Every structure is written in C-alpha cells, then in structure tokens.
Amino acid sequence: MMTNEDTLRWLERVADVLHENREYLTQLDSAIGDADHGINMDRGFTAVRDKFSAMASMDIATQMRTVGSTLVSTVGGASGPLYGTAFLRAGGAAAGKTELAHADVVAMLDAFLGGIVARGKAQPGEKTMVDALTPALAAAKQALTANASLAEITARAAAAAEEGMKATIPMLATKGRASYLGERSIGHQDPGATSSWLMLRSLAEVCANM
C-alpha cells in the first residue's frame, strides 16, 4: 500500500531527478526542439518543491492535483498542459483514498496517460511521452494481473518506459516541435519520453524501498 508519505517521497525524488537531468533533457530538446524541456521541467518541479511541506498533510488525490495545477502554472510549453493534466487526472483516480493498493497505483498511471492523450491527442508511434507511458501502463497491468508486488509492478513499468523511450530514437516525429524537422527528427531520443521514464524510474525506486 502506498501512503501519502510514500507519494510525497516519490514526488521529492522526481524533483531531484529532473533537476539532476536538466542539462540532459535540454540537450535532447536542442536536437529536435527548442532547448527548453529540461529547464521547463526543473522550473515546474522546483515550484512543486516549495509546496512539499504543505503537501505532507494532504491526501494523495490533493497532492496529485496540487502538482498538476502547479505544473500548468509554471512549466509553460506543451509539457505544462500535458503533465499538468496528467497529474490532475491521476488525482481524480485517487479521490477519496487514504492509501493506494496495487490496483489503485495502476489506475493512477492509467489516468495519468489518459490525461496526456486527452490534452495532446498523440497516439503511440509519434515520438512523444506517450511512447514511454503506453508500454509502461501495459507492463504494469500485466504485472498486476500476475499478482506481482508493488515493487515489481513499478519496476516493470519503469523498464518498459525505458524501452519505449529508446524506441523513440528511430521514430519520425509527427507531433510537437520535432515534427517540423521531418526526417531530421529520426535518430534522436524524444525529451518528453525521457522525462516520463525518469518519473517512472523514480516511482520504482521509491516502491523498491518501501
């Protein structure tokens, strides 16, 4: 079971990891974008960090919604509305729960991806965050059906996200700024898929130590 302490620990880890990878994400975004993904995500989660002490006493749904609205208000670019909506919807899926059972965590991931698809309308294969999150959700659902532990479910999700992220390298971008490059987008890893993987890897790390 995940408590609001565990989710907060996850969000703290995400904030640290996105800060550490700020340069890397920006560099990926230089190749096929406008060189601001790392800067934007770091700015967003730095603003989220300022709310951590307040979030300690919030239930999980409210924590997620707070992250979502903070990201919408600070990240800018496409990532703000996309990740913002993702966290807002994840919060919706956790409504009324004081703890998350394994199925609830998977339901949150489902809602998270649902938010991104609803806002951005990308499908798999377009070289976006959806390409990391879709296989991650599939792996999580499969692990859930197999009665795996939460550590195992989230580890499989993170591994699938990593594969999905790497699979964006040969893809032709048909969404977002990368799509203006046409064939020149091929051979580069998508920054959004990378930040999605980092979030899921952080979740797996926290669940492994619960």
Add this chain to the structure above:
Amino acid sequence: MKKLINKPEDVVKEELEGMQEAHPDLIRVDIEQQIVIRKDAPIQGKVGVISGGGSGHEPMHGGYVGVGMLDAACPGAVFTSPVPDQMLAATKAVNGGAGVLHIVKNYTGDVLNFEMAAELAEAEGIQVATVVTNDDVAVQDSLYTAGRRGVGVTVLLEKIVGGLAETKAPLEQVAALAKKVNDQGRSMGMALTSCTVPAAGKPTFELGEDEMEIGIGIHGEPGRRRVKLAPANDIVEMLTEPIVEDMGLKAGDQVLAMVNGMGGTPLIELYIVYNALFQILKGKNITIARNLVGNYITSLEMAGTSITLVRLDDELTKYWDAPVHTPALRWAM
C-alpha cells in the same frame, strides 16, 4: 555566451520592467502576473485582443500593446509558451464586455496553454474567440506534422485586427477578419546563425561558416534544410518562390510585404533583401502596396531574415492604415 543581461533567470522580468519604464504612456506591466496591458484597458464595448508567446521574439508581442493593436500580451519564459494563468489574467484585464479574441501561434505549447486559458475564461463567463496563425510554408501541413507554424503573419494580423477592434466591431467580425488575414498570408524564414537561450548558455544548434538553415522557425529550432551559403538574391528567391506558389499570387495582385530581421541581422542587409524581393515581385507584376522592413518577430540574436506576404484588398488595406500607437509601431496618430 556574450549577452547584455544580468542573471539569466531575471532576463524576462528585467526586460518587462525596462519596457514599463520606457513606455509609461502606453502600457501597464503587471510584473506579478507577467502580462503587458494597454494603459487604458479595459475599454467598454470594445473586443479585447490578446496574444502571447515565449519571450525572445521582441518586439512581439509586448511591443505591440497599445492603441490600434493588442490590448494585452502574455510573455512566457524565453522560447516557452506562457501559462494559462497569464492568459486568463490578461483576458480579464481587457474584457470590456464585448468578448476577447485570442491570437495564438500554431505551436503545440501555445495552442494547449491558450486552450486551457480559454476554457477557464469561458467558465468565468467571458466569451473568447480564438484564431490560430499558421502561415509558415517551410513545413508541410499534413497529418504527419503538428501543422504549419505561426510566424510573421501574426504581427501583421495583430495590426489589422487591432484596427478593426478599435472601431468597436463585434467579436464575430473581428474573429472573421483575423481568420481572413491568416488565410491571405504566408511566410518563410532562414538563418545564418543559431541563437543562445540565456538559461541554456550555448547555441541551440551549430551552423558552419559556409552554411545556412532554410525554413527555420522562431525558437532557434533547426529548420527543414541546411545548405551552403548563397548570395542574398538567391536566398530571397528560395524564400519567395514557395510563398508565391503556396498563395497562388498572380500578376496584378497587391501585397503587404514584411522583410523581417531575426534579430542579429543589420538593417543594411535587410534592405538588400527587400531590394531582391521587390525585383522578384516586380518581375511577376505583383505590387508591394505596403511594407515593413526591420525587426518585428525575432529569435534573440539569430542572424537571418523571414519574408511575409499578405494579399491585400480594400478592407485589409484600410485596417492596416488605421492609426496605431504601440512601442514598436506608430502611424496616423
């Protein structure tokens, strides 16, 4: 990185403060909300016209706030879309009870953030119409891209639509004119150098001494093709032909032509570009009835130019000529 800045993280804030100090008669800058508002907004019974986008394209959009053009502008971080909070605050600040027009450049970030803002404004009972500019011919508009980018036409549209809005025309009419300008205009740009985002500290891409990038956007993102440097006349040909073809411009047509500097190109070169453009269009019997030559939609210090042509008729000419007084454009008043 050699820039006339202080700390990279303070660039936008200090720029906005400088604009307020330089133009207290025209604009009111809300530093908290990070929006630039026309001094006498809201004007009762007038459609409020707002736009916004990443900083780094000055004078767009903050420099276009004032009489006869934008009522408010929402500057984001450099090359980053502004956030819905800004657009909502701007929408409320310019709401004179006749609705608000959002002018949105076609970039996924801008579109999504403005979309969320419009939803929030509608929820508060403010009628919002949205026009998306997508004039860039460098990108194929297809199922396989995010669509054509909004570039130079945005500036010309803001002026023309601002002229109509000043007459207190209703929202539907203002939105229809906006759509018409977008449909009648096309652009294409090129770069001799990249540019450096202050927070990133190094150029977004590298261009060799003898290379140029054709079909760039306005965010330092690489363009469609990288080719060997060519003389100005050839470059202008490479930009103008696709525009003329895409627009179906014919002999006898009248156009508004903007030769725009990307920020790092001197005026002496922009006039050489205009000369080449003039000759090409003259050869096709196309008349440049109105023009702008200068820095109007830039990409920090990128060296390069973009050309925008808008097919004119009496209506568009009338509202182009209408009085305007903003930090960047002023005529007839």
